[in-house]
Amino acid sequence: MNWNDFGERNKRLNPLWSLGAGMNLGELQPYKEMIALSVLLQVYYLELESNEQRSREDLVELTWNSLERFGIAKLGSPESVERLVDGLLWSGGGGDFEANYYDDQSRQMAVQKYKYFTVDEDATRTSWEENRTTIYRLSEYAMELIFMSHEIIDEFQISIKLLEIQMHIKHGRVTRAMQDVNELISRVRKMTQQQQEYRNALRRNPKHIFSEYGAQRHQRLEEIHQQFDEERKHFDNIHRSLARLANDEKDVIDFNELRLLSERVELSRRVHDELAEVVLSIFEAETNLRLNFPELFWGAAGFNFRTHVWEEWVKPEGLPDGDSMETLISGLFSPSQDFIYPLAWAWEEQDVGFLPDELPDDPDESGEEEELHYVPKSIPWTEVSELWLPVFAGLAEQGSFTFSAEAFTEDEQRRWAVTPNAVDLWVQFFHTEIKVQEQEAEGHGGADECQKLIGRLIADHPELETLRGKVLQTRIANGQQDSIRWPGLEISPYTITIVEK
Template sequence: MNWNDFGARNRRLNPLWSLGAGMNLGELQPYKEMIALSVLLQVYYLELESSEQRTREDLVELAWNSLERFGITKHGSPESVERLVDGLLWSGGGGDFEAYYYEDLSREIAVQKYKYFTVDEDATRTSWEENGTTVYRLSEYAMELIFMSHEIIDEFQVSIKLLEIQMHIKHGRVTRAMQDVNELISRVRKMTQQQQEYRNALRRNPKHIFSEYGTQRHERLEEIHQQFDEERKHFDNIHRSLARLANDEKDVIDFNELRQLSERVELSRRVHDELAGVVLSIFETETNLRLNFPEIFWGAAGFNFRTHVWEEWVKPEGLPDGDSLETLISGLFSPSQDFIYPLAWAWEEQEVGFLLEEGTDDPEEAGEEEDYRYVPRGIPWTEVCELWLPVFTGVAEQGSFTFTAEAFPEDTRQRWAETPNAVDLWVQFFHSVITVQEQEAEGHGAADECQKLIQRLIADHPELEVLRGARLRTTIASEPQGNVCLPGLEISPYTITIVEK
């Protein structure tokens, strides 16, 4: 059996299996799936007619229409009908519906979230100004339920459907052509809604231009433009076929059906024009963003909590539990910070030495204030180079070296803990890629302390000459390892690697 598309089939059928599930409608319980589907269908035709009578109160009225149509009005009550409508708008928890499905790639059970109705933002914006009500529209999942018997999938091309309509009209199949025109209108409206959602998201946050949806939209732009060109020709051919059908088959064709078909074709042309207008407005918005706000396209410098943690991770994916939130933000607000370096080391950085500029034996000047010369503290390079020699020897021989407790004998670990200048160099190596100088500078006059260390080691140990010109990168060890705990010191397990020569 080929399991490659099982997950897609599973996700496609979940909304159908869950339709009406979990509802307790009393005497309407045996009919809940039938009533729910009828409400979806009625909303579908309202969208085809561009009617905005799709508020919650309108949906309740549509449900009563279904009960009357099916002859089961006596089994319904205001509470049960409203419960059915609310069960279509929201899940029992008030949010998305959830169902399990098999994920093909990961080969694991995953959770699918979906809705049968979503808010029609454009229509709601107008209705809120007038009467403060929310207008709903069918979601993609609900549209698939309606067209599932017709095998309408996302990849179904609009131009192919237009050609099919033209063939039906040419052969006098008016009823079939009417059905296809309605399906085409729904397909184009769905594309329009997707473009409107992207446009609204782009207006709220320009960063959506870099999102997966924005990238996919740009990949589909060429297809959309080709459809616009083909649609003009197809619509002209359809109108000519309708006129020819009215003249040649006037004795067998129902002119009322032909008139309705002509009106639906004209509506189809208008929704295509609406799609074109939305695409052009998005293009205008993106052009304005690129022209007037070029900084949003610049690469982000560094890492910040709001963008990389909160907006790109926590808000889209959420946290597994409440304790995770405390763990996430405790480091930002807790007065007790995690250990980094001993405080004594910070005070040592402030210590300076003073040397007499000149000694004097003149007793007459002995009582005067002595003049001292400021001498800043330096790095004990001899001791630091001894500690770092095994590190660069390992890099030269094996291509990398990881700072772990096991990498050094006990006496060397004690010396590392007592030599803050040697430990500080790990942090300096970690901030950037270090390219070892090709030529030895006179008097160890390197650009920074990292280069000074390397040049001193190479000068004293010729076997390290192989490091000249190498690019060194320092990272935290990828494998889960604990921090290196030395006497009075805790340090991350850094790994220094040759990335390019």
């Protein structure tokens, strides 16, 4: 017998075996598993419809709906129904459910923790502002029970599921296609939740980039782009198949069912687009962190060849063959740098210039190619200076300035959002203390872009002369954790202050 996957089978079935266990529901006791499963299914379809009526009170009402459906409402009581709902939300101790399982790797018994419901953070954030109500959604374990009840054990890839839907539509099996579309929507939303959880973890601690999950995502960037392209093609084929089915089988197919299926397919396309948006935003965030904040990832390496390779691996286990020794130590004598960013990106950051975007296709009539002129990279200082003027005006008057929504008009907020050069300067101010030059340099000069900005502002606005010789320091505002979010812009709440030496 192959015991390698026994532990995973055990963990998958534990939530099913424990469903309804430990509940004392009086006359409803013989039906507790069936009622609990019906509540999970009702919440599953509410999530498909993006219906946020999933609070504890809503779950109680769903339970009564199940009892009436089964014809056993007279056996229930308010106490037994609330006891069942609480038994689905929390274990007897008020926390996670626990069950034993056999760990294949350690070959010992272990404890598995799980829940049937988790808090829907996005929906709860809105509901708490309105009526202080917590909204729940199915956990991954509850989703697994739903899929198992549909005889879906292993998750198919999204592209394969789309092909199945297209096949059902092609053969006129509208009902089966509708079921598959609903399952696909649920699966994609689950993937979106996982990606959002990783994005939130990344914001809290950028070092999650180097976790196993983050490394796998970085390596699969090209594969993810290819998957999104394939999904767009599949959706186009599905819509064409729906149109063909409506024309060729209009006397056989129910038009209302076909219309509902078309609406669900369009909803599936939208949730796929949401997933793509979240995935690409994560890669953008990772790239910005690596490029703008490299110091976040500096630290002592917790790995060395002698301890982790030679003493813990090679000496006790040996090598599979003689050639493995050369593979093992060759990297120590001829290491190769891992690819991170294209070299062209580094060159574009220099002020030596770069080629224009549009190049002549053909030489002129004389047969000589037109000379290419390099255009120096520059910052639109006039526009940037106008945006930064309120910052330094407040700094000169009050000694500090905090970047916040209240500090700018709506028009200024819009201009900040479309001027990345102005936003990037906050990061440069944040890295170190800056001493304003005591005398005006020629041509708004300066050692860096921060000094150039200050020089321009003081030259154009004499009331800022009081800043000369001052030391400026930028930090994240105390007591404010959330970022500043405007349409098109998200930035930390920076505070720039005059430091007294």
